[in-house]
Amino acid sequence: MTMIPLDDIASLRKEYKRGDLIESTIPGNPMQLFSEWFIQAGPMGIIEPNAMILSTVSQDGKPSSRTVLLKGIEAEAFVFFTNYESRKAVEIAQNPSVSLLFLWLEAERQVRIEGIASRISPEDSRAYFKSRPRESQLGAWASQQSAIIANREELESRFKEMEERFKDQEEIPMPDFWGGYAITPSTIEFWQGRIGRLHDRIVYEKNGDTWTQCRLNP
Numbered sequence: 001m002t003m004i005p006l007d008d009i010a011s012l013r014k015e016y017k018r019g020d021l022i023e024s025t026i027p028g029n030p031m032q033l034f035s036e037w038f039i040q041a042g043p044m045g046i047i048e049p050n051a052m053i054l055s056t057v058s059q060d061g062k063p064s065s066r067t068v069l070l071k072g073i074e075a076e077a078f079v080f081f082t083n084y085e086s087r088k089a090v091e092i093a094q095n096p097s098v099s100l101l102f103l104w105l106e107a108e109r110q111v112r113i114e115g116i117a118s119r120i121s122p123e124d125s126r127a128y129f130k131s132r133p134r135e136s137q138l139g140a141w142a143s144q145q146s147a148i149i150a151n152r153e154e155l156e157s158r159f160k161e162m163e164e165r166f167k168d169q170e171e172i173p174m175p176d177f178w179g180g181y182a183i184t185p186s187t188i189e190f191w192q193g194r195i196g197r198l199h200d201r202i203v204y205e206k207n208g209d210t211w212t213q214c215r216l217n218p
Contacts, residue, residue, distance in 0.1 A: 016108040016193025018044075021200035029211055030188040030204035031076050034111060037104075037190070045106040053101040054080070056091035064091065070102075071128060077182035078113065079120060081128060083145035084177045092117045098183060108193035115185035125179035130171070137172040138162045189216070 027033050041049035050070040057063050066088065072079040078100060082089060092098065100113040129137065142159040149155055166172050185206065192200040199218035204211045 015195055016199070017195060018108045019192050020194065021190060021192040021202050023202065023213070023215065026190075026202065028213070030185075030190070030213075031073070033190060034188065035073075037107070037109060037111065041104055041107060044104070046104050049102070049104060051102075052078075052080075053103070054088060055099045055101070056088050057095050057097070058091050059094040064088070071180070074120075074124075074182060077184045078115075079180055079182050081125065081178070081180045083140070083143065084119075084179060085147075086145040088146075089181075092181065100183060110191045112187075112189040112191070113183070113185045114187040115183045117181045117183045120180040120182050122174075122179065126174045128180060129174040129178065134172065137174075138166065140178045141165075141172070141175055194218075 027036075038049055048069070051067050052070050053065050054068045055063055055065040064087065068080045068082065068088075070078055071081055096116045096118060098115065098117045100111075100115075102111040102113075104110065129140070132140075138159060141162045142155065187203065187205055189201060189203045194200055197218060201216040201218055202213055203216055204213045
């Protein structure tokens with residue numbers, strides 16, 4: 001196995017020059033700033049700006065992270081969908097405090113979010129499930145997400161079983177074990193890379209119905 005020399009890793013360096021984050025030019029509501037950054041992400045070369053790293057914590061305090069896709073923002077909450085029997089769902093049931101991270105390298109930006117996750121209504125989940133491609137709907141039925149599986153062939157076999165099961169149904173029903181979560185934020189931090197590692201970090205904190213903001217050292 002070829003190893004990357006540690007000196008080569010240590011020498012990796014990039015100067016950040018694409019923007020700044022100044023209090024006098026940003027909105028008082030972080031959701032507005034997030035929307036502005038999200039809209040700018042595509043033109044700045046980010047392929048999947050809705051990809052976000054979701055971190056959860058197990059009952060015994062072990063953290064885990066994975067990438068999921070933002071599928072909407074409703075009432076200042078970030079919405080994604082998953083299998084309710086997956087590891088992330090089990091951990092959310094045990095501890096609903098989660099974090100999200102949007103890393104937009106091409107824009108030299110990241111957004112870090114802390115909040116509480118809760119299930120959205122079955123009606124809203126069904127509305128989104130109905131909009132998914134048929135293969136994705138079948139995949140939701142076929143995959144026992146996070147459970148151990150013997151091999152790839154077993155997964156593909158289950159997928160074919162689902163194809164056969166629903167072949168005569170124009171509309172595939174949503175599984176009871178699948179649906180959405182809304183993450184209601186209490187903290188949102190915006191990070192903008194700057195020259196000399198003197199990065200801009202602006203943090204919004206929710207106090208009741210009001211957002212306050214402060215700057216952190218980089």
